[in-house]
Amino acid sequence: xxxxxxxxxxxxxxxxxxxxxxxxxxxxxxxxxxxxxxxxxxxxxxxxxxxxxxxxxxxxxxxxxxxxxxxxxxxxxxxxxxxxxxxxxxxxxxxxxxxxxxxxxxxxxxxxxxx
Numbered sequence: 202x203x204x205x206x207x208x209x210x211x212x213x214x215x216x217x218x219x220x221x222x223x224x225x226x227x228x229x230x231x232x233x234x235x236x237x238x239x240x241x242x243x244x245x246x247x248x249x250x251x252x253x254x255x256x257x258x259x260x261x262x263x264x265x266x267x268x269x270x271x272x273x274x275x276x277x278x279x280x281x282x283x284x285x286x287x288x289x290x291x292x293x294x295x296x297x298x299x300x301x302x303x304x305x306x307x308x309x310x311x312x313x314x315x316x
Contacts, residue, residue: 222234253271254268255283258283266305270301
């Protein structure tokens with residue numbers, strides 16, 4: 202996925218924390234600090250991560266396979282998650298999911314593969 206520029210207004214302390222993390226050498230850039238903070242939040246808040254994954258699927262931004270991968274679920278568990286939220290599966294998703302599943306399996310078997 203390509204990088205995209207995102208701008209937002211941060212509290213002074215948040216901005217200073219990001220700047221200080223770079224100044225001390227903990228992070229090379231402020232965006233790395235912010236990206237790591239978001240990843241940490243999503244790891245701690247599985248409910249928020251599930252909300253985001255399901256909404257991205259619902260909007261058509263990701264496949265059911267990618268949503269399942271984000272949540273550490275298999276496809277059947279993801280189908281149940283979507284059903285429980287009243288989100289209908291998209292047609293044609295099974296073919297895309299099969300391809301993504303195959304790519305995930307290849308990466309698991311051979312982590313050096315970058316497909």
